[in-house]
Amino acid sequence: MLPCNDGPLALNRQLCFALYAASRAMTRAYQPMLQDLGITYPQYLVLLVLWEWDELGEEVDTSVGALGQRLMLDSGTLTPLLKRLEQRGLVSRKRAPRDERVTLVAVTEAGRALQPRAQAWVEGQFESSAVSREEVDQLRRQLWQLLEKLGAAG
Amino acid sequence: MLPCNDGPLALNRQLCFALYAASRAMTRAYQPMLQDLGITYPQYLVLLVLWEWDELGEEVDTSVGALGQRLMLDSGTLTPLLKRLEQRGLVSRKRAPRDERVTLVAVTEAGRALQPRAQAWVEGQFESSAVSREEVDQLRRQLWQLLEKLGAAG
């Protein structure tokens, strides 16, 4: 047998490490699609939100702050990320006329055009994946429960 | 009701986002302890491995490569991290005499001294946490299953 630490600090029994490793492995799994679209993983998450907002018309708060709440990220992360997306022409940024402190964000036509490609890839993954839809749903629900207990969920 | 995208790209139904958010929330939950110890979260994970190796005597491969395999991290992440731990006196780095390409890593006495403090905090969290030990164990097992299916687990 392997001589293995089995105290409370054993790496293999840390939930925190399982989360950390699984999150990075999942990001790696998205690399083929992301490379094809020419974006990074956090940029993809931002686009997921902007694509949702894009379908909801005018009555949505599309500020950097609202984006940060949705993704649990702060402006120090989002501002430079959004500037890079803007430089690539995928996103537009403009000050809100009613409150000049607020920056409003939206997808451009070019950004909108990436959505079907992302959707096709994600659906293809489900078809070919070794993980069942039920497993995915259950795991996701458990993670949201954990997020609520950590006081991080919206 | 909220008008909400419920296509396959809805943010709330992405396992990848749940993982990403939960991983960052977990890291945040560790901040009080980490600040007390004066280290970062990835540095803590490195120390978990080195503490395990420290108890196993001489017959363990303590190279940067072995550390990277254990944590699924590469040398571009570990080398600067280990140099910072070395500067703080928590870790020692030396070339292997038998193969000068290999860097061997170990905790110092100061690094060893942090373990009981970390252990006390982790055990305290289990006592006071809203999450049951069974939930934690089940979630961790599911995450390792996912890691294996993503081809990332050792």
Next chain:
DNA sequence: GCAATATAAATTGTGCACAATACAATTGTG
């Protein structure tokens, strides 16, 4: 009206992640 306060982004600085590359030490082959 106007100072005091509060708010929203942006900026700055540190430390990961990871791809790509460089480089030195080792190994395999003839």
Next chain:
DNA sequence: CACAATTGTATTGTGCACAATTTATATTGC
């Protein structure tokens, strides 16, 4: 023994994360 291929770290460059600070604008109290 040459010497090409391989291996193990280190280096470089880009892009997050997040704490702390700054700046600009709004709001509130008096």
